[in-house]
Amino acid sequence: MNDVAPRSRVRRAGTVYLVLFGGGVLGALLVAPRLDDPATVLAALLPTGAGAYLAWCAYRADRAEAAVDDPGGVADRLAIAVHRQWESEARVRRLAEPYPLPVSWRCAETDFATTAESDRLAGHGEELGALFTEHLPHRRLLVLGGPGAGKTVLLVRLLLALTERRNAGEPVPVLFPLASWNPADEELPAWMERRLVQDHADLAEAAPGPYGNTTLAGMLLERRLVLPVLDGFDELPARSGALALHHIAAALPYGCGLVLSSRPQEYLAALRPPTGVPARPADLAGIHLDPLDGRSVADYLVHDAGGAGTPAAERWTPVVTALGSTDTPVAQALTSPLMVSLARSVYNPRPDEGHGQLPDPADVLGPTTRAAVEHHLLDAFIPAAYRRHPRRPCRWTADQAFDTLRFLARHMEHGRDGAAEVAWWRLHHAAPAMLPRVLAGVLLGVLGWLAEGVTMELIHHFAPQLPAPARWDERGGLGVVAAGMCGGLAGGLVGGLTVTMLCAAAAGADVSAELVLRRLGNGGALALVGVIIAGFAYGRRPAPRRPSAWNRRALATGIVAASCYALAFGNACGTLHALLYGVTAAATVGDGPRSETAAPAARVRWHWSAGGVCLGLLGGTVLGGGVLIEGLLADVLSAGSDRMYIAPADPVAAAWAAGQVGAVFAVACLLLHALRTVPVDLGAAVDGRALLANDRRMMGTCVATAVTVGAAVIGTQGWCAALWGSTGVWGADPAEDRLWVFAVGLMPALLSGLAIGMRQVAWGRYAVARCYLTVWGRLPRDLMAFLADAHEQRGVLRRVGAVYQFRHIELQHRLTESPARPGPDRSTGGGGPSTGWGARDAREE
Incomplete structure (x- = not known):
């Protein structure tokens, strides 16, 4: 179901617009330092934000207009995909070689179904398609048979016959294996919509405005353009049979087409529950498969x-x-x-x-x-x-x-x-649940340490006029944040421990207890930062909990990190924001949301919401505010000591440092909220290895998008900080060359993109x-x-x-x-x- 040329042209126009707009803004910022009054460039750029927003809204409107699909046209494309899928499956299973088995059927007993068409239901072979379309005006059929009686094969043959007989705009028969449905947790329409979206990714697109706030799959179900072929009622747990039948009868009432298959005993048990009123789908004709002679x-x-x-x-x-x-x-x-x-x-x-x-x-x-x-x-x-x-x-x-x-x-x-x-994307359930988090912490900790160190080394090599070359025993903090975003508190703590060992190894003979304690304090505090970012990123209002419901692990992490800072510095530097982060994580977001269990990704799309943007900015403000408070109280917290400060003691420098930290974390929060993957079209005849390759490409797309957006935003913020008097940007003094702040912005953007991709792309969990x-x-x-x-x-x-x-x-x-x-x-x-x-x-x- 991939066909939308107008939609593709609109998407291409939007991409060109964003590239031109971003390139123009970046060019202006690059030229500004060479002018006498660089602030005028920024003043000239500020009004362009409104025009950019209006252009973006127009682009989204054009996309929505291009995406408008007639329900009948969507159903016609779905019918082609379904017929192609099951025709290929029938060929693989050799259903017609040397010829189809001569299966026959009779009318089901009155205990199962009673219809006015009972006398005309007996038949055999290829007659079921004609029987269903010509003798069942309500198109509702129950197929009964014992174990191995050939129910599924008969349904496949019926589905192929119905798709061949189907006229344009008519309902599409779609096979739904009931074994994967849990009627106690999910309503039948929601489950069918999810299966349609999973198997045919184009149906995940938003439906046109007149059809409400739903997907194309939901639109087809609401318009009754899907004929559900529910296979394997007997494969549901026995205790949920009556409930499942009730949901089927409620979701597919009189007038809705339906095909249902089951073993007789399981279906009869669902019709006769030990308690409650039995549910019996209305006007459901029934056939019973005969044994072969x-x-x-x-x-x-x-x-x-x-x-x-x-x-x-x-x-x-x-x-x-x-x-x-x-x-x-x-x-x-x-x-x-x-x-x-x-x-x-x-x-x-x-x-x-x-x-x-x-x-x-x-x-x-x-x-x-x-x-x-x-x-x-x-x-x-x-x-x-x-x-x-x-x-x-x-x-x-x-x-x-x-x-x-x-x-x-x-x-x-x-x-x-x-x-x-x-x-394959659910295979991670067969491995220990903590394993992906632990490995994500190790991987992101190592990558973060290497990325920060290598980037600072390159900056110092190409711009030797800049002081502060890389110190490898001080790097890796951003990797810990990314590990917390990806793997929750456990992943962040593992990342912090990994970075601590790397820093200790880099220090060599100069390693000291102070260095180890300082890195452990950083690891705990930054792991909490990652948890807070992930908690704020999903558009849920983080309501404070009662103290009895606080996450004790997050609070304990904050206390331990604060203690490590106090032991390392001999004063209160670092303790305030560590405790602040621990309380925030414990009282609002807990251990962070679990990683998504998405299907393989077809593409990455933006998912903006006003609530998500506000929460992202709020998260960045809270995290940056901890640094600001620490800097403003630096002299008090250090008790006059000449030891290292966590934040600059100068109020202006502390404000700019807090702005840098807040900008980085806000961008990470917004990217984690906005970058969402769309499942791949698994209904097509795609090899599993091709799905894996495409899923890996989506990881690269997440990283590239995050790097582009994050580097631009963080670099612009750092450029402004350097322009108006900040003494340093992430460990480098940009007084001589402000362009390097954009390169520095690559580090958090790269690690954020990796964390986002590892959360949402199924390939990583599958590989582990x-x-x-x-x-x-x-x-x-x-x-x-x-x-x-x-x-x-x-x-x-x-x-x-x-x-x-x-x-x-x-x-x-x-x-x-x-x-x-x-x-x-x-x-x-x-x-x-x-x-x-x-x-x-x-x-x-």
Whole structure:
């Protein structure tokens, strides 16, 4: 759904405008020092702010006008994307090879659904699309079937038929796997809107004004231009079935199209809750899938093996004979399309594959019960999917694949996110929750220390007339702030400890207790600064808490930092603002908001709000005010000592220093509030590795944007400070060359951009989790390649929009319950199990 040429032209015009405006302002500032009265340049630039604001408003209005979409046109583009997605999935899963399984259905019992169309609901094969459009005027259908009865496959075939029959402007059938919905926490419309936005990123755009304050996805749902195909009602927890059915009936009342699939027992239990009034969706017709008959199954398996008379088909002769009787375990098991699909995958050769090394289909005659046959086929599926192929070599053995798939199945079923899906951007839930914060603190601490030191070294090298060369044992504070912005209090403290060790190492033999204590005090205070910035950045009014609800960890950090300052300086320098930051963090923002769990990013957009801007400025004022108060009281706090001051003792210099600190922190707060990522269009046929690459690019975009805006704002503020009498800007005296203040402004802007990108881009958390799980042997090194291979080549996984799911939920449950690997038959090259689960189940049953 990427098509908006007018929107692209408007965006390009806005970019050109911003570049020209920024370049003009920067050029004026560069020329000003060479004039007799530099202040006149600033006076001339001030009125341009109003014009720039009006131009920006006009640009936003043009974007909104270019974004106006007719709901029918949006639905038409969505229909194309949905049809392309599921047509590709059907091709990967070989649903039409050698021909679709002959599934038939009958009218569901009156306990499930009662409609006037009951007599016309029986059918088979490709008739469901015609039945739905021609015999169900309300377009509301319930599909019932037992485990492995082929409900999902039938829904895919129905969805493809409906998109082919659809006329312009009509509702679009969209498949929603219910396994990822928690009805206790989220209403159905909100969940469907979120899934649409996740799978089709263009639907995250704001809807035109007449349709209210919503996204295009919300607009389509409100206009009833989406036909929900809700798959897997039985996969919801049993305790929430009645509540889920109530939400479905309330969100999709009479007149709304609906397709719902479930096992009969789970749906009947939801219709008969132990307490409360049962919810029954109105005018919902129902069909019940019939078991396959033995003759059709035998013909299908023989035809898939190459047809009667071929060597591969002759191997099925004992099984075909057993299928003639309905009393045999194999005949009972192979009435399920799932089991037929598994038998075909295990025992029939794939294209360009011989049958000589395949297991014997007669193996399915050994188990003595239907359940044992089903377990045998499930156990044999993964070894069969990963067997050696002469033309499609696999990088993973069956044992390696089994271990990985079992871990994913268990994580999906018992993980913290509770979603029955494989989504790489949610993989961090499988790693320790503190690990990303700790690593972010280490990384940003090291980068901050290096960036500050290298920048000051370069300034001193290219402008030797400037005093104050870099002292490596005094650098790294801005990295600690960035670590606090990204990883909360824990990340900031780890960053502070990292910087302390680096400074101690840089001091070498000159390291002293005073240096260590001073760096620890800085680390604690600046970690609190990062927490406060993150807390103020999200547009929430930071209401004071009761003392009993204060965050004790933040308060303790402020007290410890103040104590370290007092021990280092022998006076009260630094203690005031450390305590101020500790109380502010403890009483208002706590430990900082958690990092976002966004999907992969498609692009970065600006998200301004008046409340967010005010809170950003307020945060910068509070943080800068601590430095100002410290400077004004410097003589009192130091008790006449000649030791180092945290802030300049001169009132004017203290005011400019507070302005510099406040400007840096306000810009960081505003950037953290304004830079938001938009999820990538995962509904398109995009490889997982391409998503990762695009997500990494968004990290670069965040950094580049923050550097451009931050360096300009911070550099301009420093230029003004130097112009009107400040004695120093971030450790450098710019009296001789004021242009270097813009280079100095790069440091906080760069680190802020990194912190923003690490918070919002999913790649960073995924990289941490993948490395951790790879080291512990839970996942392969190239997880993206493994998932793509398991979907496209092995048929173990299926792709639903943005995520992977196990092709069969029964396979996922079987892997979750399995204590060990299936034992492959080494004599046949790992083609089928001779010992292991299948043999054990057969003996036990």
